[in-house]
Ligand SMILES: C[S@@+](CC[C@H](N)C(=O)[O-])C[C@H]1O[C@@H](n2cnc3c(N)ncnc32)[C@H](O)[C@@H]1O
C-alpha cells in the first residue's frame with residue numbers, strides 16, 4: 001500500500017438518495033471532491049472547479065455549509081470513515097463525485113471504506129486515469145469537446161460499468177456514437193442517456209433515443225424531488 005497517506009479535498013459530504021444512473025433510488029453517502037478542469041458550460045457543480053488554497057477550511061465548516069461554495073477541507077480515508085460514523089450515516093453505498101474525482105488516487109479510500117463494509121461508486125468524466133479499487137462501480141459520463149480540451153480515455157471507457165451520457169441535442173448522440181467506436185466499452189456495460197438540466201426537448205430526445213437503441217434513461221431524480 002502507498003506509504004504516504006492520501007489527503008482528499010472534500011467540498012461536500014452528505015447522505016441522500018442517488019438520483020442518477022443504475023443506482024437511482026439507493027440511499028448513498030455523497031463525497032464531493034474539489035477541482036475540475038474540464039469546463040462543461042452546463043455543469044451543475046461549477047463551485048467545485050477551482051481548488052484555491054484560500055478556500056481551505058476545517059471539516060466542521062465544510063460539513064455545516066448551508067449552500068454550495070468552493071470551500072473544501074482536506075481529509076484522509078480514516079478521517080472520512082470516522083465522520084460517516086459521527087454523522088450517523090446509515091447508507092452503505094458511497095458515491096465519489098466532484099469536481100473530477102479521478103484526478104485523485106482513490107485506492108486508499110477504497111481499501112479503508114470497503115474494509116469497513118461500504119460499496120463505492122465513482123462518477124467521472126473519463127478524462128483522467130482511474131485509480132480505484134477493483135470493486136468500485138465506475139460510472140463514466142463522457143465529456144466531448146469541452147473547453148478544457150481533455151480527451152475521454154479508452155481505458156476508462158473499458159473499465160466503465162455504466163456510461164451515462166449527458167444530452168440536449170442530436171449532435172450529442174452522434175458524438176457518443178463516434179466515441180463508442182473509438183473507445184468500445186465492454187459487452188456488459190450499461191449505456192444511459194441523461195437529459196441536460198431537465199430541459200423538456202432534451203428529455204424528449206433522450207426518451208426517443210433510449211427506446212430506439214434499447215438504452216436506459218437517467219433523469220436527475222433529486223432535482224424532481226428537490227433534494228440534495
Ligand atoms: C457534476 S458531475 C461530477 C463528476 C464528474 N466530473 C463527471 O462529470 O462525471 C456528476 C454528474 O452530473 C452530470 N451533470 C452535470 N451537470 C449536469 C446537468 N446540468 N444536467 C445533467 N447532468 C449533469 C455529469 O454529466 C455527471 O454525470
Ligand SMILES: Nc1nc2[nH]cc(C(=O)O)c2c(=O)[nH]1
Nearest residue numbers: 017018019020097123222228
Ligand atoms: N441525489 C443526488 N444524486 C446524484 N447523482 C450524481 C450526483 C452528482 O452531483 O454527481 C448527484 C447529486 O448531487 N445528488
Ligand code: SF4
Nearest residue numbers: 036038039040043125
Ligand atoms: S467534468 Fe463533471 S464536474 Fe467537471 S465541468 Fe463537467 S460535469 Fe462539471
Ligand SMILES: [Mg+2]
Nearest residue numbers: 044222227228
Ligand atoms: Mg447536487
